[in-house]
Amino acid sequence: DTAVSQTPKYLVTQMGNDKSIKCEQNLGHDTMYWYKQDSKKFLKIMFSYNNKELIINETVPNRFSPKSPDKAHLNLHINSLELGDSAVYFCASTPPGQYNSPLHFGNGTRLTVT
Amino acid sequence: DQQVKQNSPSLSVQEGRISILNCDYTNSMFDYFLWYKKYPAEGPTFLISISSIKDKNEDGRFTVFLNKSAKHLSLHIVPSQPGDSAVYFCAASGASNYQLIWGAGTKLIIKP
Structure with missing residues (x-):
């Protein structure tokens, strides 16, 4: 009965490859997010998405793109992976219509680019 | 430019005593x-929140205090229990979850 699930949990790949991380939530939430936790442990938002609006953090390289087939899924595609992309990526979601409602996070995907 | 700072990377507290983050x-x-709590290999989980119109919010063993004039908040855990050992993140928001800014976290270790 996992609420927000991400796959894979670990991803090791070489520079230049293209990879995807999948995220699914069964909470009935309508807004989903991708966060990156860098080496200094800061959590930084990459994208916020609901069926009406995609908000992109302008500091995120356009090699990163979110893809949402439906309200329950928000996948993260990364093209031409670079060493600096190594980090832990967290998916999260929030319910509809609630201002500043707490985020529900997945358990993260540790991406290592070699 | 860190808008949210957690200056203590780690904190060690005896079981049963008060933890202040x-x-x-x-x-x-x-x-x-x-405030969010994070165990290793898991995502952060929501713990407690406070609006700027309040200066205190309490939920069981957890109390958050907000001092707007000092731009400071603190999380009190009393009594501290071994299961409280985790990384605690502070986050602040302006208008929406998209504008949530996170601190770097404080690792709390509860000693038996």
Whole structure:
């Protein structure tokens, strides 16, 4: 009965490859997010998405793109992976219509680019 | 430019005593503050929050205090239990979850 699930949990790949991380939530939430936790442990938002609006953090390289087939899924595609992309990526979601409602996070995907 | 700062990377507290985790912010436009708890290999989980119109919010063993003039908030855990050992993140929001700014976290270790 996992609420927000991400796959894979670990991803090791070489520079230049293209990879995807999948995220699914069964909470009935309508807004989903991708966060990156860098080496200094800061959590930084990459994208916020609901069926009406995609908000992109302008500091995120356009090699990163979110893809949402439906309200329950928000996948993260990364093209031409670079060493600096190594980090832990967290998916999260929030319910509809609630201002500043707490985020529900997945358990993260540790991406290592070699 | 860190708008939310948790200056203590780690904190060690004896079981049964009070744990106090601190967080400072610089942006006076922040109006909502949250604490999240994170265990290794898991995502952060929401713990407690406070709106800027309040100066205290309590939930069981957890109390958050907000001092707007000092731009400071703190999380008190009393009594501390072994299961409280985790990393605690402070986060501050202006207008929406998209604008949530996070601190770097404080690792709390509860000693038996």
